Amino acid sequence: MKKFRVFVWKEFIHIWRDKRTLTILLSMPAILIILFGFAITNEINDAPIGIYDKSKDELTSKITSNIINSGYFKLEEIIKSDDEIIDVFKKGRIKMIIIYESDFESNLTKFNTANIQIISDATDPNVANTLVNYAKSLVNNFIMIEYNISPNFKIDVKMRYNTEMKGSFLFVPGLITILMMLIGAMMTALSLTREHEFGSMEYLLTSPLNSYMIIFAKLIPYLLIALFDIIVILILGTVVFGVIIQGSLLLLMFECLLFIIMSLSLGLLISTVSKSQQVALMISLMGLMLPTILLSDFIFPVSNMPQWLQFITNFIPARWFNTIIKSVMLKGAGIGNIINETLYICGFIVLFLGLSIFNFKERLD
Amino acid sequence: MKHVKSITVENLTKIFGNFTAVDNISFDVEQGEIFGFLGANGAGKTTAMKMLCGLLMPTSGTARIAGFDIYKESEKIKRNIGYMSQRFSLYEDLSIIENIDFYAGIYGLEKKEIRNRTNEMLEKLNMKSIKNEMLSSLPLGWKQKLAFSTAIIHKPEIVFLDEPTGGVDPITRRGFWELIYEYAYSGMTIFVTTHYMDEAEYCNRISMMTEGRIAALGTPAKLKSDYNAIDMNEVFIKIAEVKRK
Structure with missing residues (x-):
């Protein structure tokens, strides 16, 4: 356990020393939320x-x-x-x-x-x-x-869950999804690939640390950063943009944690198949960010997509999470309402972790 | 001092697909010996060394490191070996002292013990006044000495060096070998791969590898007389020529 602590400490030093990346990671939620909130808006004004x-x-x-x-x-x-x-x-x-x-x-x-x-x-x-x-x-x-004409019928329209049709109701949950993917998957993929690229991984593996310890120690700092970012988004979303969290905050955080773990495992998987940080970056950006933004129901509604594309979205974890977070945040759903989606996320975790462990062992051979 | 075998290798083989990287090699290394593992690039040196360090599973054959079986007792082996590769294992964005603390820490050394050994080591390397400098600001030769010293901070029985002096000037290389000698003298077994033939002269015994097999094994003096050569360079070339015929 002491060895593990030493390792986690080292990871924090790495992150702390790389001030530029750290600044980006910590300020990203604020910047994105302001961009989406004020600039990229579909609402009509003037x-x-x-x-x-x-x-x-x-x-x-x-x-x-x-x-x-x-x-x-x-x-x-x-x-x-x-x-x-x-x-x-x-x-x-x-x-x-x-x-x-x-x-x-x-x-x-x-x-x-x-x-x-x-x-x-x-x-x-x-x-x-x-x-x-x-x-x-x-x-x-x-x-x-x-x-003073009144038609002989009246349509009563009710815009539920977002009476004022605010865009923030859509992008606050959406941003959480994207940021978790970015920090979880991309950053861990990069940080693990770095150890392979510089050859320090070999050294670590000849030490008494076992490979699970190495991996978990690498994941922990990013888990914390991701949690920090979620809290920033939630605070900005509620205070500045008036999004009210309808469901239980505890459930929301639990689901977020689950999704972070999923993206960390995905990052791990990427690191096991990339030889250099550049490859890892390319895979994360092209293979992850784009589908996450385009196919997660965040910007473009999945229900409008052709059947085959809808089928593909099933394999995008962000799509399930987007449903979860919208239901919990905006509709006040309980765990019972989103049990299916939650199970999907759990399934992805098991799949990615399993593949990573398999690849990790292969790579050493 | 009685003869204790630090490393015993029997019929060790590693096959990747249909390529035999290491082909049925056997040798012993005694405690306190500097054992040189020589060969051209791709001769199988690094693969052989990785199997001995527990980084690779052998396809067949057996080996005992510090008395422990490489299949069954890899955890015990890890605690008794040090490893340093040409692809340098220290972290550039950590300071000297942070690097040392980290490597000492992952071997589970006690705080007090770490402090003592760190002081002793910095004294020896003459780096006490710059211990808070980032590693990236050091010249390559210093980094390598530091990498070697951290690789043995837990006082292992055997240390594996994989082309430790790649890309360093001859004077720094000499300084590095002096450091190695000092530790070998105190009983540490040194297993080193290199392709600098002048470095081979520093070793007690040498094994020359070509195409995954050990082509020659013995003291530098014996190899030179066997092949009727004036230096190790000539031995190397002659072995390569024999192979070609």
């Missing part, structure tokens, strides 16, 4: 739009001000002729143009119908869709109130 009012009556100006005052849109351009429309879009700033037909108000009173055209820049289809929907519902609501 989208620049243009208005082409051919009618210029009281009603159209009321509708326009109603749209602008909603906070979602910002009036950037008043368009005066049809020719201008194309030019405005080509300049690229304007996301959407609202066009009222001439005699809008009088048409509405006379014929009980009037036309509004919405043209939107669909180079980013998601944004275009959202903008159009917002604008449509703003206009409809306004007309309903103004003319």
Whole structure:
């Protein structure tokens, strides 16, 4: 046990001496959460739009001000002729143009119908869709109130678990998944490969330390760093972005710990197949980070993927963890709700550890 | 001093796939002896040494290290051997003293014992005043001396040196060998591989390996007279030529 302590201490010195990496590891959660929180957002705020009012009556100006005052849109351009429309879009700033037909108000009173055209820049289809929907519902609501029309049915929409449709509810759990993968798998893979690359592993194996001790001593510091990062994300997520942890914090931490252990074992496995740190880095980045980001249900919904790709996501541990963490954090799920996913993670741990031990022995032979 | 065998090797063989790296070698090394393991690159020196250190499982044959069986008593062997390779085992980002503390620590030495041995060692290496320097700031020759000293900090019976002087200038190499001599004198068995033929002269006995077999074994003087050569270089070339014919 004393030998083990000596070894863990050495690992801490290594990490401590490599100030640059340490800084990156510890500041990553804060940086990422700020990036995702403020820059990379799908929420609509102050989208620049243009208005082409051919009618210029009281009603159209009321509708326009109603749209602008909603906070979602910002009036950037008043368009005066049809020719201008194309030019405005080509300049690229304007996301959407609202066009009222001439005699809008009088048409509405006379014929009980009037036309509004919405043209939107669909180079980013998601944004275009959202903008159009917002604008449509703003206009409809306004007309309903103004003319006191009520349709003979009512759809009651409830956005559960994220009533305000906040992006932070999605990216806070997502970031935990990605960071755990990064620190757990990539850093341990690098740190173990380093010992092989510099030849110190041979020396360690001729010493009375057994190989399990060496491996566990290498994993412990990264386990602690990963836990630290999770706590930072959770604190920033709740304090700055108002994500409320619905489920039990204990269960959440337990599941995180399980996922860290999974990614540590994955890192171990990578180290057993890489000859140099560069190879380990490439495998971790290309083979792990990309699938984790793309196929984990974090950014792109798995349910929208073609069948064969959905099948592949089953082998991405992050996909299971993403479900777990979202259920526990946002929906207040108990262990009973996520037992399947948890078992998957456990399965991955057993698989990766088993393969690593097998490879580790092979490599020495 | 009575003759005690530190290493006994019988018919040791290692086969990788269909390549025989070490082919049925047998030899003994006595306690306090400096035993040189020579041969061209790829002759099987390192593979043979790795089996003796417990880093590789032999395909067949037996060996006893410090009286312990390499199959059944590898844990006991580990406690009684030191190992240093050409790919240098100390950590560049640790200071001299941290490196020593680490290696002493993983052999389970007591704190007081570590302090005593460290002091003694730094004194001997003349590194006391720079013990807090990072290893990366030291010249290669010093690192190698330090690596050797840490490899034997637990006072092993046998120390295995795998091309310990690779890439060092002749004067530093000489200084390194003086250090080795000192320990051999105190009864430590030294098992060393090298491909510097001048270093072979420093050894008590030499085994020349070619293609996984021991082609010649004896004292440097005996090998020179057997092959009618003026130095070990010539012996080496003659053995290689015999092989080619």
